[in-house]
Amino acid sequence: MADIAKTISVVNQMTADGIIENYALGGATAVIFYTEPIATEDVDVFVHLKPGGNPLMEFQPIFDYLKDKGYEMKGEHFYVEGFPVQFLPTGTELLNEAIDEANEFQLTNEVVVRVMTPEHLVAIMLNTGRLKDFLRIGVFIQHEVVNSELLQSILTEHNLAQKWKDNISKFQS
Amino acid sequence: MKKEKISVTEQLSEYIKSQKETFRQHQRDLPFGEKMEIAFSLAERDKTIQHAVLLPKTNKKKGKYF
Numbered sequence: 406m407a408d409i410a411k412t413i414s415v416v417n418q419m420t421a422d423g424i425i426e427n428y429a430l431g432g433a434t435a436v437i438f439y440t441e442p443i444a445t446e447d448v449d450v451f452v453h454l455k456p457g458g459n460p461l462m463e464f465q466p467i468f469d470y471l472k473d474k475g476y477e478m479k480g481e482h483f484y485v486e487g488f489p490v491q492f493l494p495t496g497t498e499l500l501n502e503a504i505d506e507a508n509e510f511q512l513t514n515e516v517v518v519r520v521m522t523p524e525h526l527v528a529i530m531l532n533t534g535r536l537k538d539f540l541r542i543g544v545f546i547q548h549e550v551v552n553s554e555l556l557q558s559i560l561t562e563h564n565l566a567q568k569w570k571d572n573i574s575k576f577q578s
Numbered sequence: 579m580k581k582e583k584i585s586v587t588e589q590l591s592e593y594i595k596s597q598k599e600t601f602r603q604h605q606r607d608l609p610f611g612e613k614m615e616i617a618f619s620l621a622e623r624d625k626t627i628q629h630a631v632l633l634p635k636t637n638k639k640k641g642k643y644f
Contacts, residue, residue, distance in 0.1 A: 410611065
């Protein structure tokens with residue numbers, strides 16, 4: 406089976422080589438990091454791209470870099486060291502902040518991984534608001550990995566406090 | 579003081595609940611790599627179920643969904 410540390414190592418190298426400015430794992434991958442395994446088909450990597458590029462082809466440097474390294478693309482995924490990886494842009498202040506303030510963990514002796522904080526993940530999932538997002542928020546609450554004060558401040562800052570109040574009963578079943 | 583009797587059903591339900599919690603805690607404590615392997619297997623399982631159960635059957639004569 407593929408080794409996720411090798412996949413993350415490639416993403417770290419992309420940052421070191423200046424292809425991307427910064428990144429953080431998000432989506433189901435990040436939820437899995439903090440809680441238990443839930444179904445996922447890819448590794449979600451949210452990236453800050455280098456400023457100044459052509460906005461219509463902003464992912465081109467990533468494609469070129471990975472193709473040069475021999476990684477294949479299938480659909481919307483790059484297969485990096487055996488794992489399907491989806492590179493995602495950040496379009497909101499919340500996502501930008503989630504990347505900037507991501508936690509860093511030592512995955513192996515050599516590999517550090519950046520993962521969005523549980524509080525940012527909950528705020529993003531609340532904002533997205535799909536059924537599966539609400540189910541994942543429930544998983545976070547059950548595992549007690551969220552700092553309530555920090556979450557409230559993020560929700561207030563990004564105008565999500567009311568949405569939280571309106572939906573809180575759905576997360577506590 | 580009189581002890582409250584707990585029914586067998588309640589005992590069983592409590593036991594299953596605690597076993598479930600232990601299992602979830604164990605899953606949570608696994609290394610990230612192992613958790614990702616399980617996560618991809620779960621996605622595969624979901625896809626198989628979807629194909630087996632949820633896809634509409636085709637009417638071979640008409641070649642259309644009915």
